[in-house]
Amino acid sequence: MTTEVPQVFIIEDDENIAAIFKAAIDQAGLTSEIISDGQTALEHLVNETPNAILLDLHLPFVSGQEILTYIRATERLAKTRVVVVSADVFKVEQLQKEGYETLLKPVGFRQMYALAVQLKNSFLEPPEYYR
Numbered sequence: 001m002t003t004e005v006p007q008v009f010i011i012e013d014d015e016n017i018a019a020i021f022k023a024a025i026d027q028a029g030l031t032s033e034i035i036s037d038g039q040t041a042l043e044h045l046v047n048e049t050p051n052a053i054l055l056d057l058h059l060p061f062v063s064g065q066e067i068l069t070y071i072r073a074t075e076r077l078a079k080t081r082v083v084v085v086s087a088d089v090f091k092v093e094q095l096q097k098e099g100y101e102t103l104l105k106p107v108g109f110r111q112m113y114a115l116a117v118q119l120k121n122s123f124l125e126p127p128e129y130y131r
Contacts, residue, residue, distance in 0.1 A: 006051035006123040008032045008116075011041045011067065012085070013059050017105070021054055021085075024109050028116035030123075038062025042070060045077065052081040052119050057091055065091075068100075081119065 008025050010032055012018040018034045025032040033050075035041045039061035053071070057064035064084065071077045084095050087105040096102050103115070 005029070005031045006120065007048075008052045008054065008119065009041070009044065009048075009050045010034045010054045011038070011059065011064070012054065012056045013037060014056075017056075017107070020109050021107075021112050024112035025116045025119075028113055028120050030116055030120055036060075038064065038067055041067055045070060045074070049076055050080055051123055052083065055082055055084050057084060057086040057088055068095075081122070083115065 008030050010018050010021045010025070012021065012034065013036050015036070018036065022032050022034055030051075033044075035044060038059035041059070042062055045067070055064050055067060059067075064086070068082065068084070071080065071082060081101070083101045083103060084092065085103045085105060085107055086092050089104065092102045092104050103111070
């Protein structure tokens with residue numbers, strides 16, 4: 001089991017929503033970084049491998065859909081857990097059918113905290129070969 005604190009990227013352009021997500025994730029004992037536009041997110045993902053990503057679909061410069069395509073095409077990010085967080089009901093439903101984890105906005109502190117605890121617990125589980 002690793003002693004490293006799992007890292008979550010919050011890719012969200014709404015400062016208030018990002019702050020709520022960060023507070024919930026940090027309170028759950030994870031570390032988080034807010035990234036407020038798609039271009040910056042891609043630049044981070046070229047060099048970094050977070051444990052999880054909370055991804056808004058409607059971002060400035062590069063869309064969340066383009067980021068999903070990049071993640072899917074990058075083997076290094078294959079184990080990164082991605083949760084799409086969007087107010088776009090139709091897109092959320094489509095992504096659910098494709099197997100993505102999704103949350104429909106608005107998402108409050110309690111809902112995000114519950115997700116963060118679930119994420120933390122999944123990161124702390126021993127690998128399959130230890131079970």
